[in-house]
Amino acid sequence: MRRGLRTQGSSLRRVRLPRARPRRTRPRPHAPHHHLRRHGRHPMIDSIANFLRYFDGVHRRALRDVAALPPEAATWNPPAGEGEAAWDIPEVIAHICRSRGFFVGVYHDEGWIMPPPPDTSSPELWAPALEESAAALQARLQDTPDEWLQRRVPLIEGDGTLAGWRVLMMLVEHEVHHRSQFDTYAGLNGWSPPDIFGMSFEGLADREAAQRERLARRDA
Numbered sequence: 321m322r323r324g325l326r327t328q329g330s331s332l333r334r335v336r337l338p339r340a341r342p343r344r345t346r347p348r349p350h351a352p353h354h355h356l357r358r359h360g361r362h363p364m365i366d367s368i369a370n371f372l373r374y375f376d377g378v379h380r381r382a383l384r385d386v387a388a389l390p391p392e393a394a395t396w397n398p399p400a401g402e403g404e405a406a407w408d409i410p411e412v413i414a415h416i417c418r419s420r421g422f423f424v425g426v427y428h429d430e431g432w433i434m435p436p437p438p439d440t441s442s443p444e445l446w447a448p449a450l451e452e453s454a455a456a457l458q459a460r461l462q463d464t465p466d467e468w469l470q471r472r473v474p475l476i477e478g479d480g481t482l483a484g485w486r487v488l489m490m491l492v493e494h495e496v497h498h499r500s501q502f503d504t505y506a507g508l509n510g511w512s513p514p515d516i517f518g519m520s521f522e523g524l525a526d527r528e529a530a531q532r533e534r535l536a537r538r539d540a
Contacts, residue, residue, distance in 0.1 A: 365485040367466050372458060378492055379454045381516065382499055386413060386446045388514050389506060394443050396509065409502045414440040416498050417453035423491035424460050427468065427484050432476040 365371045393409045400406075407415065414437040421435040438449040469488075472481035503513040515523075 365469055365488060368461055368464055371488055372461060375492065378495060382416065382450055383447055384514055385499060385503055386450065390511055391443055393511065409505060410440040412498050412502045413446050413449065414438055416495055417449045419494055420453045420457045420491065423487055424457055426473060427487045429473045
């Protein structure tokens with residue numbers, strides 16, 4: 321049977337086929353961040369001021385966890401491992417501090433270059449090193465234009481690029497990763513690391529019954 325025809329009883333009836341729509345050849349009007357809307361990839365950070373407020377909480381939790389470490393944490397070493405897996409706690413804290421400057425440099429499109437580490441050889445130097453690196457981060461980011469959040473910077477190798485807001489998220493995720501490193505060491509040694517949001521898993525379980533009662537009253 322020919323395309324466009326079909327049988328109906330003993331006769332043939334012509335069927336109208338839909339016409340193909342011509343492809344759009346003219347470019348779409350430019351709109352800021354149009355590709356983000358089209359693909360559903362919206363930036364997680366909408367202003368540098370909002371990022372700095374968020375980072376302040378990350379920094380304060382680092383200070384809290386460092387302050388909870390006992391003096392013997394300065395000389396404790398992991399029993400095994402190589403490279404950063406074998407870092408002691410002073411090295412981890414120094415790495416957090418210098419990595420803040422590292423990612424800020426990437427954000428400024430100054431290359432993926434690690435600054436020198438601060439002195440964290442004794443416990444009384446840990447909080448000042450963190451405070452100094454946080455102040456430097458604030459000073460270097462606070463006056464940068466929000467447009468830099470969408471500006472793309474080269475990756476450390478290859479031809480790819482990365483949006484500025486993703487660099488800042490890498491900074492935060494990297495810091496939390498290494499903070500959990502010395503918090504894990506603290507737990508292994510019985511040093512009782514602080515609960516991340518002021519409540520333990522056991523404390524949450526104790527309050528679960530009250531939460532269920534509240535939801536039952538709300539939905540009754």
